[in-house]
Amino acid sequence: MPLFDSLYNFAHWLTRNREEAEDLVQETYAKALRGFGSFHPGTNFRAWIFRILRNTFLTSRTGLAASRTVPLETSNDQEQATAISHETPESILLEQAGQQQIQTALEQVPVIFLEVLLLCDVEEMSYQEIADTLAVPIGTVMSRLYRARKALRAALESKMREAKHA
Amino acid sequence: MLDDNWRPKLDQYLDSELSAEDMRGMDAHLRECAACASEALRRLQLKRATHLAGQRYAPSAEFRRRIERQAAARNRPRRILLLVPVLAAAMLLLASVVTLGRWYERTRSQQVLAELADIHVADLASPTPADVVSSDRHTVKPWFQGKLPFTFDLPELEATGYKLVGGRIAYLEHEPGAHLLYDVGAHHISVFIFRDRPEIERVFPARDSSRRVLSFHVESWAAGGLRYFVFGDASLESIRGLSRLLKQAGA
Numbered sequence: 001m002p003l004f005d006s007l008y009n010f011a012h013w014l015t016r017n018r019e020e021a022e023d024l025v026q027e028t029y030a031k032a033l034r035g036f037g038s039f040h041p042g043t044n045f046r047a048w049i050f051r052i053l054r055n056t057f058l059t060s061r062t063g064l065a066a067s068r069t070v071p072l073e074t075s076n077d078q079e080q081a082t083a084i085s086h087e088t089p090e091s092i093l094l095e096q097a098g099q100q101q102i103q104t105a106l107e108q109v110p111v112i113f114l115e116v117l118l119l120c121d122v123e124e125m126s127y128q129e130i131a132d133t134l135a136v137p138i139g140t141v142m143s144r145l146y147r148a149r150k151a152l153r154a155a156l157e158s159k160m161r162e163a164k165h166a
Numbered sequence: 167m168l169d170d171n172w173r174p175k176l177d178q179y180l181d182s183e184l185s186a187e188d189m190r191g192m193d194a195h196l197r198e199c200a201a202c203a204s205e206a207l208r209r210l211q212l213k214r215a216t217h218l219a220g221q222r223y224a225p226s227a228e229f230r231r232r233i234e235r236q237a238a239a240r241n242r243p244r245r246i247l248l249l250v251p252v253l254a255a256a257m258l259l260l261a262s263v264v265t266l267g268r269w270y271e272r273t274r275s276q277q278v279l280a281e282l283a284d285i286h287v288a289d290l291a292s293p294t295p296a297d298v299v300s301s302d303r304h305t306v307k308p309w310f311q312g313k314l315p316f317t318f319d320l321p322e323l324e325a326t327g328y329k330l331v332g333g334r335i336a337y338l339e340h341e342p343g344a345h346l347l348y349d350v351g352a353h354h355i356s357v358f359i360f361r362d363r364p365e366i367e368r369v370f371p372a373r374d375s376s377r378r379v380l381s382f383h384v385e386s387w388a389a390g391g392l393r394y395f396v397f398g399d400a401s402l403e404s405i406r407g408l409s410r411l412l413k414q415a416g417a
Contacts, residue, residue, distance in 0.1 A: 012223035022229050102219035122220035
């Protein structure tokens with residue numbers, strides 16, 4: 001099955017639940033098989049099937065709930081991305097963070113930002129592929145990516161501070 | 167102190183999204199700017215850590231099998247659907263072949279019967295319709311010995327209303343056979359006996375059949391490797407009566 005492991009991993013991150021992730025992947029493959037005629041050879045298959053999964057997730061109960069809890073994006077997100085600095089003393093602790101701590105921090109990232117981060121840093125998609133998958137402009141991809149990393153960094157630093165004071 | 171010109175491009179640099187020219191420019195800057203180099207290293211470490219930590223969930227083997235079964239089940243009808251035009255074409259071809267075959271068989275059987283009808287009519291019009299003229303089957307049957315590659319039995323006709331007139335050699339599609347002449351009332355009946363061949367069997371598939379050709383009644387059957395045709399303008403019952411006698415004699 002093409003991209004099976006990647007799709008499942010992505011689905012599990014989105015749903016935070018094994019059963020829901022399995023349902024999501026299963027429905028994604030079913031939709032992909034039914035709608036394979038709509039896939040244009042030569043275009044990005046990975047973006048196409050990830051888009052199916054992501055759109056299916058958004059219409060699920062978990063997806064709808066997640067979308068309701070996401071902060072609204074502002075038009076100057078990209079400007080913010082160029083203006084915020086993270087030179088905090090805690091930042092040096094990032095290097096010492098273990099994998100489990102990073103995973104816990106990733107769980108704190110809102111879904112709308114987490115999905116961009118996963119597609120970029122885990123699936124190693126280009127900005128254009130992410131834009132195709134999410135059906136948003138590249139500028140929005142960059143903005144969300146910035147905010148995702150910012151949120152991850154904040155969550156991680158918080159965890160590190162807690163660990164340090166414990 | 168981070169450089170305000172380059173720092174905003176650090177993420178794009180690490181994500182390999184800068185243009186080639188900007189990539190070269192960033193490389194050069196990072197070699198000279200310790201602050202930006204340190205920040206780039208920190209972001210790169212986070213990116214790598216995210217890459218590893220993000221690969222957190224793996225599907226179970228059972229789930230993988232379930233999806234594979236699902237895909238296989240969906241693929242089967244797809245393959246069948248793909249075959250629909252091929253099957254339709256094959257069915258059309260088969261129907262055409264069958265129709266053509268039936269038309270050919272009907273045409274061939276009509277040709278055979280028409281040929282026999284010609285022989286029957288020609289013999290009746292001939293001043294010497296039989297080469298062996300006798301009402302005695304024990305005279306007529308031996309006359310064919312050595313002339314045909316097969317032998318046959320003739321029925322006893324006493325008190326049946328049928329009378330053996332005689333016989334001669336006939337040819338059906340270049341194959342020799344026996345042509346026996348009978349009378350019933352004022353009607354003449356021809357009995358043809360040939361070796362049953364596949365090409366004849368194919369156009370007369372039923373072991374017993376009744377037909378009407380050019381107002382003649384025809385009974386045909388195969389028995390003992392021989393093909394019989396009883397042909398005449400007598401009533402169908404008369405044709406069938408003689409046929410029954412011939413069948414009993416050959417049984």
